[in-house]
Amino acid sequence: DAGITQSPRYKITETGRQVTLMCHQTWSHSYMFWYRQDLGHGLRLIYYSAAADITDKGEVPDGYVVSRSKTENFPLTLESATRSQTSVYFCASSEHSAYNSPLHFGNGTRLTVT
Amino acid sequence: DQQVKQNSPSLSVQEGRISILNCDYTNSMFDYFLWYKKYPAEGPTFLISISSIKDKNEDGRFTVFLNKSAKHLSLHIVPSQPGDSAVYFCAANRWGSQGNLIFGKGTKLSVKP
Numbered sequence: 001d002a003g004i005t006q007s008p009r010y011k012i013t014e015t016g017r018q019v020t021l022m023c024h025q026t027w028s029h030s031y032m033f034w035y036r037q038d039l040g041h042g043l044r045l046i047y048y049s050a051a052a053d054i055t056d057k058g059e060v061p062d063g064y065v066v067s068r069s070k071t072e073n074f075p076l077t078l079e080s081a082t083r084s085q086t087s088v089y090f091c092a093s094s095e096h097s098a099y100n101s102p103l104h105f106g107n108g109t110r111l112t113v114t
Numbered sequence: 115d116q117q118v119k120q121n122s123p124s125l126s127v128q129e130g131r132i133s134i135l136n137c138d139y140t141n142s143m144f145d146y147f148l149w150y151k152k153y154p155a156e157g158p159t160f161l162i163s164i165s166s167i168k169d170k171n172e173d174g175r176f177t178v179f180l181n182k183s184a185k186h187l188s189l190h191i192v193p194s195q196p197g198d199s200a201v202y203f204c205a206a207n208r209w210g211s212q213g214n215l216i217f218g219k220g221t222k223l224s225v226k227p
Contacts (some may be wrong), residue, residue: 004157013178029212037201041122043158043203048213056213077146097212100146100165 003027006091006106013081014114016037021076021109023091031094032074033103034058034066035089043090049074050097117141118206120218122158127131127225134190135138139206140185142208144216149178149189152220161202194225 004025005034013019034046035058045058045109047066055066065077074093078085088110092103121140127133135149150158164171164178164187164226173176177190191198204218 033213033215033218040219045204045214045216050212058214081198083158085117092157098215099207099209099212100163102148102160102163103150103158103215107155107157 002105004091004093004104004106004107005089006089008109009107010110012113012114014110015082018082019078019081021089021111023074023076023106025072025074025104026091027093027094027095027104029095029104030071031097031101031108032068033075033092033093033094033098034064035090036060037090037108038087046089048098049055049063059113064081076110081111083113086113087111115138115219117144118204118216118218120202120204120221122221123219124222124224127194129225129227131216133189133194133198133225134225135189135191135202135204135223137189137207137218138185139166139187141208141216142185143208145179146207147180147187148207148215149176150196150205150217152203158203166214177217191223194197194223196225196227199223199225201211206222207214 033048049068092105148163152158188223
């Protein structure tokens with residue numbers, strides 16, 4: 001199916017474990033993004049990527065690692081999960097930059113860190 | 115410090131009436147603004163945008179107004195329909211900031227039949 005897909009949809013992990021959230025898009029969009037949504041904070045940018053092998057930090061990058069070896073994939077890794085990383089994570093892509101080019105979001109991954 | 119503010123967490127409107135969602139921003143460098151709509155258990159979807167060279171943009175029942183001097187934008191939905199019930203996010207960006215789209219906290223709109 002065309003579009004942007006995130007996996008898993010739900011994940012429960014323990015404090016200190018490494019966990020990777022996957023994101024795949026079929027549009028060949030240049031830009032990809034990771035946001036987290038928390039009550040009282042709205043959507044906050046974690047990392048974004050302008051192209052394969054090009055990534056940059058957003059507003060809340062600490063504790064997260066990203067990579068983009070292929071245009072269509074943009075995995076997000078929590079190296080050592082903490083309870084404060086319990087959140088809903090959204091991946092997004094855009095044909096051009098986030099400036100004047102709408103983002104297309106996946107349906108999110110709900111992560112719970114116990 | 116919050117650069118994009120949506121001060122009303124929720125709004126309730128009767129079907130057929132106008133819904134007005136407000137958004138304020140503090141960064142005078144912002145020059146591109148968007149609204150996204152989000153249903154539960156789904157990702158946000160793009161609704162409408164406006165560039166700072168305009169003060170109004172329309173798309174069907176949705177109109178966005180931009181007041182640059184007040185650093186304020188609003189989304190008007192006329193007429194409101196029950197299917198419009200969702201969380202609406204305001205977002206802003208500036209030229210030269212390719213990746214950093216800043217979102218507000220969202221306003222939950224409930225349209226009652």
